[in-house]
Amino acid sequence: MPRAALPPVLGCDFSSSPSRRKPVVVAWGQLDAEAGTVALQGFHSFASLAQWQEFLQQQPAWVGGFDLPFALPRELVSQLGWPSDWQACMQHYASMARSEIRTLFKAFCDARPAGGKFAHRATDGPAGSSPSMKWVNPPVAWMLHAGLPRLQDVGADFPGLLRRESARVALEAYPGMLARELIGRRSYKSDDRQRQTPERAQARAELLDALQQGQHRLGLRLLADTAQLQTMAADASGDHLDAAICMLQAGWALAQHAAGHPLYGLPPGIDPLEGWIVTAPLSRP
Template sequence: MSTHTDSSDNLLGCDFSSSPTRQKPIVLALGQQRSGRVQLSRLVRLDSLADWADWLRQPRDWVGGFDLPFGLPRELVQSLGWPTDWAACIHHYAGLSRAEIREQFAAFCNARPVGGKFAHRATDGPAGSSPSMKWVNPPVAYMLHAGVPLLLQAGVQLPGLWQPPQDAGSTRVALEAYPGLLARELIGHRSYKSDDRAKQTPERLIARKDLITALENGQTRLGLRLKLTHAQRDALVDDARGDSLDAVLCLVQAAWAQRAHEAGQPRYGLPAQMDPLEGWIVTAPASP
């Protein structure tokens, strides 16, 4: 698929896969926002990590929401004796194989009591997100392992975590997003997607339609309305896997962050007390 982008598209949402394929690609939702309206311009599908890395390196300005964790729980990092500086921790983590990650994380969990196997980040509670150390269902630990090093190699800013050492000639800002946070706000805990064809039910189809309608009507605390063409709306409804819709949810979260930045909020609206090792999911309420 062509990766040409309109120069006015300065927002992106990314539904990420740690092992993308033609059948299960990385999906980018590109667009812009004006006066509280988020316009979806196009969807781009990338079926390899190399294609995604190439896209990230292109010199253009954008603020992006990425559906993958940017950090590990401080409790886990300290227990394993890894560096507690974020960049040093990511460098160490990137040097491990997936088998080594699974072995070390499983050993950590096995030493802990039932009901408290995983360590959590401070953002997990407010966001309702899975622990970033999970290696199955969903394998977010592998998503961090595959994605964050490529963001760093592309020279992208990660507010509160990482500032590139030199000006790359463009402002590319990556924020950790989580589509489930916004989806639950709009349709509760109803399921709207499944990779399993047998579970792509009429109920999930209706949930997707309701979710899209709520986004278009601006029924969120983010103060944003999604603008779609009829063809775009049909495409989001018809994607039973939900990858395109998840990318659009991340796009809306990125638009909120862009507005926060334009309003003078530091770190694109991330809370001042965020842990500089763990990171924070954009739009998740700050912990008390």
């Protein structure tokens, strides 16, 4: 009996307000679990959220790693008196204007001591990620507000949060986690042209080399042709490289699922309101 073909994997570098200058970038590829590789097949760029959503809807099956938060901290949700069910909470959040959200979040932070202004999810420490309620630097609260409802609208399955009978599987990813494992705290990208330095270009080159060698705990090698490698190396914003890293994280999750893990490698017993970032350990390395 031949094995069923694995679905494609994708990685998404997200923007809450995309444009031609700063599009949403999706890396599309294929996992070979036996060979331990993810082959990059191409990049897609979207100057609007509607175009991005339409692309995801048109693909019948995928396992995707998306660089945007999928949930808010339980502590914040509880204090605001919002629904403790994830789907109901996200519907409530999506229905609110950003100005109203900003006012509520700012009041929450203002009432807390310095050094502990933001509430965190349990996954933030191990992943080293920003709190999902941050509305500036980076504005991940707006990424959640803009991106998650569209993923829900394409009928995606959300392991650990909301299980659906769907061939489209959405996982929260974070490229910075794998990048730090490979090149430490060195910066490899910037949207500011003044900060797009040779040092950052060198860091991107080293990161790309390590990804191709599979020199990381995910154990997957990135396969890419010369043109694709040049695209990732030349993109000083890091968007194409980040999309490829998210694709690798999605590939790892699919490999876990193919090996019999029902939650695509997410730890058992995670908070069903907060979710978990795929490939993040249970404690900070």
